[in-house]
Structure formats: structure tokens, C-alpha cells
Amino acid sequence: MKSKLLALIATLVVLLPAGVAANAAPSEPAYQAMNAQSLWDQGFTGEGTTVAIIDQGVNLTHPYFVGQIIDGYCFVEATSSYRCPNGTREQLGAEAASQRKIGSLYVATEDHGNMVAGIVAGNPTNEAPGGIAPGSDILMANVDLTLSGILAGLRYVDKRKEELNIVALSMSWGGYFTEIPREWLRCDTNPELQQMAAVLSSLRKGGVIPFASAGNTPTLDIATSLFPSCLQDAVAVGSVNQATEVSWYVTMSDKVELLAPDYAISANTFSYVRSSGTSAAAPLVAGSYALLRQAFPDHDAEQVLSALKASGKPINDVIRKSIPMVDLRAAYLLLSNTAVGGVIAPQPSAGQVLNVGTFNGKIVVYAKGYKGQTLSWRIAGKWQKVTVTKDFQAFDRLTSAIGLTVTIDLYLNGVTPAAFSKTVVTK
Structure with missing residues (x-):
């Protein structure tokens, strides 16, 4: 059995010149694209939460x-x-998070951990904006990215999740196996990954959402997706560029659940970089999620994650349509209007309309902007289910009498849109 070396998922980064003018965090375009300012203005910076990261270490003396x-x-x-x-093979405590050194000198090329950690919770400085959740703490698992190292890091995070109030895990690396039986290509049935899957499951049951970079190879078959993003309990994150388009390199499949910008400024070993790749997107989502967990401490982990997905701005890819990009303002509003333990309902975006009316003894359901999605509704105990095939489409059904009062419960992709139960009188 051969395992391909795990690779940190990153693409080209651009060094920023010395003496860059001072930036406040709101000036970072990647954060603006996600409407982070709306949460910062209310005092939510992630305070009281911890985000765990499995990666290389960081320069602990860096201002970030x-x-x-x-x-x-x-x-x-x-x-x-x-x-x-x-000098040992296993170490605990903050000093264990240090980037590798040779003698007293940092190995400057091993700066991936600085980039991802800085996007989550870097300190704002005169040269760079800081992380999206600068009030959050970081647990940095600095491992060698072998299967044994990853498992050790995951188990440590799982062990400390309650004590440190770890709310999210960010993983910006991936790997895949070669020379294996064909049936093992599916992550969740691959025996080599069963222990990893078990720890990710334990984390989610304990309120920690694992976010993983989807990958930077434009492969279309989910069976060839990198682990851990292909595992059931990992939330796979793709990236968008500055034009708010899915980045050309994203490993796209049905497993990608969220999108985020790939271009935030962050740290390298001694200075700052403009990041790129799905490596940058995963920690950005993890930090965003930490902001919402601070804002809504009584809503459970899965409810907050559902809101993040249901409220996201839909982005179309050549492979898939309506993939949600994180919109923190929309997620906050959705959670504000959802009771603790309540069902998170998908919210219509600009240009999307669902409505119900009556005409000539028929009940008519109107759908605009939902092409490719599934509508179902219940009228007088009977169900109807359709796939929307046009940008604007109407579906009608005869009723038994004029002047009949009827309540219609409408569902989109199996979930009730917010407050969509309507009573009409047939005419």
C-alpha cells in the first residue's frame, strides 16, 4: 500500500513590500466581500472561542x-x-507551535502555517489587516502531515475541545492513496482513513466543525478528491477570486459545501503575503464561523453551520450551480430570526421569488430564480413535487371548489423556506 505524500494546499503568494501604508481590518477586500464588518461593528471578534489548526507551525515572535x-x-x-x-518527537504547550528552525534560524520557506493562522486570528498591525476573528485564540497543531501525525493532532484537538472552547478546526492540506483497491477510492469506506473519520465524527458531536480545503486541482470526480475534505464530517471549502467567481483551480464536486475568498493578506515567516488557494479559504470560513459562535452562543454548532450555508450568496460554477459563499451579515440576520433549536430555512437571494396564488379554480405556485431545484407542496393532505426547469415557471393544480380556504406548505429542496406557509381562498 502506498500513500502519496500529503501536500499543503497553496498556490502562488505575493510578497508585500516593506512600508505598506497602515490598514485597518475593514480595508481588506476579502473580508469586505464576506460582510465581516457587520459583525465587528457589534463587537463580535471571536472572543471566548478557539480555532484549532493542523498545519506547520508559526513564528511565535511575529506581530501577528x-x-x-x-x-x-x-x-x-x-x-x-x-x-x-x-528536540523531542512529541511536545505540548504553546512553544510546540513554533515554526521549524535550523539552529536559531527559522526555515522561512515553511511558512504555510503562518498564512492560515493569520487569516483566522492574526493581530491587526500597521502592515496587515489581522485575521477575520482577531479575538479568537488559536490551538496550533504543528505536525509532520503523515497519517500518524495528523491522527495525533486530531486526537489532541478532540481531547482539548471542551476546556478551550474549540469551535472550529481548519485543515489546509490533503493527500490521496495510490495502488489501492478500487472500492477504497470512496473516503468513508477506506480502511486507512477510518480512524481519521472517527475523530472528525467525535469533533462534530462535540460541537467542533472541521473545515477542510477542497484542493487546488480541477478534478471533477469526487472519488479522487483529497482527504480529509472528502470525508463525511469534514466541511469542504472551495474558493472564489476577486471577481467573485469560483477559482479556476478548485477541486470541485458535490462535496464542496461553502466558498470563501482566496486573496486575504496574511503573514509569512517574517512579513506579509497576499494568500491564494483553497488553503486560504478554509481558515477564512473557520474564523467566520467562530464569529457567529460568539454572537450566538446558545445556538448549537450544527445550527450555526446550517445558517452559514443557507444564507450564503449563491455562486455558479461550470460544474455546479448556487454554491453558497459566506455572507456574515446574512448569516447573522438568519440566526437572529431563528429560535434556538429551530430549523434553519434557506433564504431567497436577489432575483429569487416564491409565491402562491389562485386563478380560475386553480392553486398556482410561482418560482423565479430556482432553476434546477426541487419544489414540493402539500395541499389538503396531498403532495406534489416538481423540478424547476426554467428561470421563471408556474405550476398549477385544480381545486374542488371556489371559495375554499386552503393552507399551502411549500418546501424547497426538502426544507421549508422562512415562514412559507400560506393560506389562500380559491377563486
Whole structure:
């Protein structure tokens, strides 16, 4: 059995020149695209939450990370020539999060951990905007990205989730197997990944949502998607560019649940970079999720995640349509109008209309902007289900009498849109 080396998921990054004019966090276009300002204005910065990251370490002396790393974990498998910062193969505590050094010098090329951690919760500085959730703490699992290292990091995060109030896990790396039986291509039945799947399941049951980069190879078959993003309990995150289009390189499949910008400014070993790749999108979603968990502490983890997806701005790809891009203002409004434990209902976006009326003894359901989606409704105990095939379409059904009062419960893709139960009088 051969396992292809795990790769950090990143694309080209551009160094920023020294002496960049001071930026406040709202000036970051990636954050503006997600309407983060609407939560910051209300004082929500992620305070009281922790986001765990499995990646390389960070430069603990970098201004972005001073005071931000609440805990760290390092693991290096026995066959590796590397060591943890204290010279051992396993280390706990904040110092374990340190980026690798040779002697006293940081290995500057191993700066991926700085980029992803900075997007989550970097301190705002005169040169860069800080993370999207600068009030959150970070648990940095600095592992060698072998299967044994990843599992060790996942188990440490799972162990500390309650004590540190870990709400999200960000993973911006991936791998896949070669020379395996064909049936193992499906992640959740691959025996090599069963332990990883089990820990991710434990995290979600414990209120921690694992976000994983979808990958930067434009492969269309979900069976070839990278792990961990292909695992059931990992939320796969794709990216959009500055034109708010799905980035050309995204490994797209039905598993991609959310989109986020790929171009936020973040840290490298000694300075700052403009990030790219789905590596940048996953921590941006994890940090956004932490903001909402602070804002709605009584709503459970899955309810907040559902709101993030249901309220997202739909983006069309050449492969899939209406993939939600995170919109924090819309998610906040949706959660504000949803009771604790209530069902999160999908919200119509601009140009989408659902309505019900009567005409010539018929009940008519109108749908605009829902092409390709499934509508179903119940009238007098009888169900009707249709697929919308046009941008604007009407569906009608005869009723038994004029002047009849009828209540119609309308469902979109199996879920009731917000407050959509309508009573009409047939005419």
C-alpha cells in the first residue's frame, strides 16, 4: 500500500513590500466581500472561542501571533529526521507551535502555517489587516502531515475541545492513496482513513466543525478528491477570486459545501503575503464561523453551520450551480430570526421569488430564480413535487371548489423556506 505524500494546499503568494501604508481590518477586500464588518461593528471578534489548526507551525515572535496562540501540539513520526521545537518527537504547550528552525534560524520557506493562522486570528498591525476573528485564540497543531501525525493532532484537538472552547478546526492540506483497491477510492469506506473519520465524527458531536480545503486541482470526480475534505464530517471549502467567481483551480464536486475568498493578506515567516488557494479559504470560513459562535452562543454548532450555508450568496460554477459563499451579515440576520433549536430555512437571494396564488379554480405556485431545484407542496393532505426547469415557471393544480380556504406548505429542496406557509381562498 502506498500513500502519496500529503501536500499543503497553496498556490502562488505575493510578497508585500516593506512600508505598506497602515490598514485597518475593514480595508481588506476579502473580508469586505464576506460582510465581516457587520459583525465587528457589534463587537463580535471571536472572543471566548478557539480555532484549532493542523498545519506547520508559526513564528511565535511575529506581530501577528503574539498573544494569539493559546496552546500548541507537535508530533513527528519516528522515521523522520525532524524534531519538535524542544528536540523531542512529541511536545505540548504553546512553544510546540513554533515554526521549524535550523539552529536559531527559522526555515522561512515553511511558512504555510503562518498564512492560515493569520487569516483566522492574526493581530491587526500597521502592515496587515489581522485575521477575520482577531479575538479568537488559536490551538496550533504543528505536525509532520503523515497519517500518524495528523491522527495525533486530531486526537489532541478532540481531547482539548471542551476546556478551550474549540469551535472550529481548519485543515489546509490533503493527500490521496495510490495502488489501492478500487472500492477504497470512496473516503468513508477506506480502511486507512477510518480512524481519521472517527475523530472528525467525535469533533462534530462535540460541537467542533472541521473545515477542510477542497484542493487546488480541477478534478471533477469526487472519488479522487483529497482527504480529509472528502470525508463525511469534514466541511469542504472551495474558493472564489476577486471577481467573485469560483477559482479556476478548485477541486470541485458535490462535496464542496461553502466558498470563501482566496486573496486575504496574511503573514509569512517574517512579513506579509497576499494568500491564494483553497488553503486560504478554509481558515477564512473557520474564523467566520467562530464569529457567529460568539454572537450566538446558545445556538448549537450544527445550527450555526446550517445558517452559514443557507444564507450564503449563491455562486455558479461550470460544474455546479448556487454554491453558497459566506455572507456574515446574512448569516447573522438568519440566526437572529431563528429560535434556538429551530430549523434553519434557506433564504431567497436577489432575483429569487416564491409565491402562491389562485386563478380560475386553480392553486398556482410561482418560482423565479430556482432553476434546477426541487419544489414540493402539500395541499389538503396531498403532495406534489416538481423540478424547476426554467428561470421563471408556474405550476398549477385544480381545486374542488371556489371559495375554499386552503393552507399551502411549500418546501424547497426538502426544507421549508422562512415562514412559507400560506393560506389562500380559491377563486
